[in-house]
Amino acid sequence: MSARVQTASFDLAAELAGFGAGAGAVVTFTGIVRDDTGAMAALEIEHYPGMTERALSDYGLQAADRFGLTDWRILHRHGRLAVGEPIMMVATAARHRHAAFQAADYLMDWLKSRAPFWKREIGRDGAARWVDARASDEDALSRW
Amino acid sequence: MTLEVLYFAWLRERIGQPRERIDTAAETVRDLIADLSSRDDWHAAAFADLTAIRCAVDQQLADLDASLSGAREVAFFPPMTGG
Known part of the structure; x- marks a missing residue:
């Protein structure tokens, strides 16, 4: 049960070593930097040191309580990330798959719209553009 | 009251500084x-444009009508784009 913010990349297998021991179901989600336009060089992610760690922990604890998780892990990177690099992961462990899937989905919806991260796309030409929040991400939160 | 005010993302760029202490x-x-x-x-x-502004008071998300009584740190930023 932990939340972490870091600039370094991560290895999913290493993160999952010993995770959720005794659980009947483990679900993981990994977000990866993608290039929708064919013109992006990297993503820069800014965050709010102090608040970020607290918010991620709060959301993890809320998910654990709501879905009866036996373990959870949230890892989110910040700084400059190249296309194809992993941005973040969540892992959830529960007795049954339904709770583990739902908790991972719940955590992603919260992280998208309520964790203090801001993405900026850096083009191959060097131009930077802040990524706008999506109404669909905000709408997704209302499911919970 | 003295407050530490923090800015992130394009708010930081427009204001020209990441933080300031104000009375x-x-x-x-x-x-x-x-x-x-x-x-x-x-x-x-x-x-x-206030519809584009989100804020946190002492590192907890808050709405624009939140009280600043006892607050030490207020942060302003655009809608978050994590995940």
């Missing part, structure tokens, strides 16, 4: 925005 009589976040906006054109421009 204010503001009682709510909305009052604080009005106070900051009256100080110079950069603040006024950054806060021109």
